[in-house]
Amino acid sequence: MALISTLTPVFVAILCVVVAFILKTKRRSESPSAQKSSGGVGKRTEDRPWVDEDLQDDTEITGPENEENDWAETGTEDLPHIPYTPCRYPEEEMLERSKHFYALLNKRRSVRFISPEPVPREVIDNVIRAAGTAPSGAHTEPWTFVVVADDETKHKIREIVEQEEEINYKQRMGDKWVHDLRRLRTNWVKDYLDMAPYLILVFKQTYGIMPDGKKKTHYYNEISVSISCGLLLAALQNVGLVTVTSTPLNCGPQLRVLLRRPANEKLLMLLPVGYAATDATVPDLTRKKLEDIMAFV
Amino acid sequence: MALISTLTPVFVAILCVVVAFILKTKRRSESPSAQKSSGGVGKRTEDRPWVDEDLQDDTEITGPENEENDWAETGTEDLPHIPYTPCRYPEEEMLERSKHFYALLNKRRSVRFISPEPVPREVIDNVIRAAGTAPSGAHTEPWTFVVVADDETKHKIREIVEQEEEINYKQRMGDKWVHDLRRLRTNWVKDYLDMAPYLILVFKQTYGIMPDGKKKTHYYNEISVSISCGLLLAALQNVGLVTVTSTPLNCGPQLRVLLRRPANEKLLMLLPVGYAATDATVPDLTRKKLEDIMAFV
Numbered sequence: 001m002a003l004i005s006t007l008t009p010v011f012v013a014i015l016c017v018v019v020a021f022i023l024k025t026k027r028r029s030e031s032p033s034a035q036k037s038s039g040g041v042g043k044r045t046e047d048r049p050w051v052d053e054d055l056q057d058d059t060e061i062t063g064p065e066n067e068e069n070d071w072a073e074t075g076t077e078d079l080p081h082i083p084y085t086p087c088r089y090p091e092e093e094m095l096e097r098s099k100h101f102y103a104l105l106n107k108r109r110s111v112r113f114i115s116p117e118p119v120p121r122e123v124i125d126n127v128i129r130a131a132g133t134a135p136s137g138a139h140t141e142p143w144t145f146v147v148v149a150d151d152e153t154k155h156k157i158r159e160i161v162e163q164e165e166e167i168n169y170k171q172r173m174g175d176k177w178v179h180d181l182r183r184l185r186t187n188w189v190k191d192y193l194d195m196a197p198y199l200i201l202v203f204k205q206t207y208g209i210m211p212d213g214k215k216k217t218h219y220y221n222e223i224s225v226s227i228s229c230g231l232l233l234a235a236l237q238n239v240g241l242v243t244v245t246s247t248p249l250n251c252g253p254q255l256r257v258l259l260r261r262p263a264n265e266k267l268l269m270l271l272p273v274g275y276a277a278t279d280a281t282v283p284d285l286t287r288k289k290l291e292d293i294m295a296f297v
Numbered sequence: 298m299a300l301i302s303t304l305t306p307v308f309v310a311i312l313c314v315v316v317a318f319i320l321k322t323k324r325r326s327e328s329p330s331a332q333k334s335s336g337g338v339g340k341r342t343e344d345r346p347w348v349d350e351d352l353q354d355d356t357e358i359t360g361p362e363n364e365e366n367d368w369a370e371t372g373t374e375d376l377p378h379i380p381y382t383p384c385r386y387p388e389e390e391m392l393e394r395s396k397h398f399y400a401l402l403n404k405r406r407s408v409r410f411i412s413p414e415p416v417p418r419e420v421i422d423n424v425i426r427a428a429g430t431a432p433s434g435a436h437t438e439p440w441t442f443v444v445v446a447d448d449e450t451k452h453k454i455r456e457i458v459e460q461e462e463e464i465n466y467k468q469r470m471g472d473k474w475v476h477d478l479r480r481l482r483t484n485w486v487k488d489y490l491d492m493a494p495y496l497i498l499v500f501k502q503t504y505g506i507m508p509d510g511k512k513k514t515h516y517y518n519e520i521s522v523s524i525s526c527g528l529l530l531a532a533l534q535n536v537g538l539v540t541v542t543s544t545p546l547n548c549g550p551q552l553r554v555l556l557r558r559p560a561n562e563k564l565l566m567l568l569p570v571g572y573a574a575t576d577a578t579v580p581d582l583t584r585k586k587l588e589d590i591m592a593f594v
Contacts, residue, residue, distance in 0.1 A: 082578060083577070084408060084573060086406075086539060086573050088572060091417055095417060098419070098536045099423055101423070101531075102426045109381055110432050111381060120388055120391065122395075123395045126395035126399045127399075128590065130398055133405060134530070141585050145591045145592070146591075146594060223519065223544065226519070226523030226526075227523050227527040229524050230527015230529075231402060232527075233431070233432070238395070239395045240384050240385045240394075242383060247434075247517060259594060276383050280380070281378035283376035284377050284379045287430060290422060293428075293440055293442060294425045294443075295444070296446070297445045
């Protein structure tokens with residue numbers, strides 16, 4: 001008992017250290033979820049606030065444990081059903097159509113050399129309309145397409161994107177300085193963000209606001225919006241316009257603020273859109289063969 | 298001092314509780330990263346092993362800190378460039394094409410009532426070819442389309458999917474038992490998995506194996522494969538076939554094993570494909586208007 005009594009201050013000291021450690025650990029493990037539940041925006045506005053913000057949307061990862069897997073029914077259970085008789089083609093025509101569509105899409109390439117020539121606005125409206133026909137989890141249609149035609153805004157977007165690219169590249173330079181010098185300028189400077197008549201910034205709505213003001217997670221929002229981008233790419237190819245798929249991860253929040261989008265929207269893709277420049281080039285790459293992407297059972 | 302001495306056993310007790318709590322907290326916060334760094338596959342094969350495996354792919358979340366954002370250049374820097382002169386249409390034709398394509402896609406609906414009538418295999422080949430033209434991060438083409446025509450395999454797939462759905466629904470029943478009864482059967486029983494002439498199971502390749510045997514993370518694999526699915530949906534609609542987009546989250550690993558796909562592939566989507574049944578119905582829903590999905594700057 002006497003020994004224990006003398007050790008009391010030691011116990012108190014250990015207890016203090018331990019409590020401090022718990023508090024530290026707890027704060028660290030809590031912070032991602034706290035940011036998440038707050039919508040993840042506007043919390044960390046100090047010192048390079050944009051870098052990690054996009055990483056807070058783990059919608060696809062936590063997954064809809066109790067959600068239905070079947071997008072068609074979810075959220076539409078209470079709607080009446082109506083007959084659906086889609087267009088049907090004779091086998092031969094079907095085969096022809098499948099060949100032509102493949103041939104059309106197979107000519108598509110990601111193009112960085114975009115002509116500044118104007119493109120009719122109505123065409124852009126229609127390709128966005130086409131993109132908006134994509135299926136989405138619980139029919140939430142969780143996409144916003146911000147079409148930027150204004151030169152000043154395009155230039156601001158370019159500055160933000162290039163600034164982040166520069167940071168990326170400079171960090172990378174530590175590793176393989178000389179080898180990357182050649183690549184550096186090509187990748188970092190993005191003329192096409194000024195040149196293209198339109199920039200389409202595709203935002204995913206990570207959650208919605210219910211009538212009672214509560215947040216409703218949009219499950220599968222990233223998958224849904226990516227599918228929608230697939231339709232957009234097909235629609236652009238179909239009218240003879242080009243683009244390059246880019247995912248400006250770290251600039252998302254800055255661009256969101258610039259374009260005054262609400263906090264529930266996160267930038268998923270940035271697509272410069274226009275005619276190909278007359279001197280456009282693309283890397284001489286090939287696509288995998290059918291047998292390398294398909295298995296038949 | 299005397300007071301402190303009498304309180305010593307209390308301090309000791311508190312210390313014990315606190316240490317136990319730390320250990321518990323630490324173990325919990327360590328486990329996800331431990332799974333992550335081990336590649337996330339084949340570790341937890343006991344007691345309902347399939348449930349969480351899909352959740353371990355955090356490719357999209359950790360993000361390519363040092364990767365380029367521009368998919369066109371990444372991984373293709375060393376390829377020679379060749380001229381690219383895509384098809385160009387007069388403005389009027391362009392506008393017509395954009396209208397027609399939108400009209401085509403706007404008729405697409407997710408359909409659960411699929412006719413068992415056979416569909417030419419060559420058409421399926423061509424829609425998969427079309428899907429394979431999607432852009433992908435670093436041109437990794439991280440997709441595998443498993444086309445199942447074999448009746449027995451289709452039935453096994455149905456059993457796996459319905460079993461997981463049943464678990465989902467039974468868990469949900471705890472909350473709102475009676476209300477869900479009506480919905481239950483409709484959603485849980487998936488006839489179309491037997492009926493449809495083809496099931497297309499779309500796998501994302503979360504990493505690749507380099508020549509030296511090392512793993513190479515496929516950044517943006519989920520986005521790339523989802524874009525590819527968008528092209529697939531457009532291609533199916535173009536030939537008059539129907540499907541329903543489903544994301545059988547929890548059955549992915551079981552289906553992967555059934556279809557003998559390698560460990561780097563994760564199921565992203567399951568699409569039953571065929572003609573619409575003559576009595577097919579769809580929920581009477583509408584799509585958002587252009588002004589609700591587009592902002593113009």
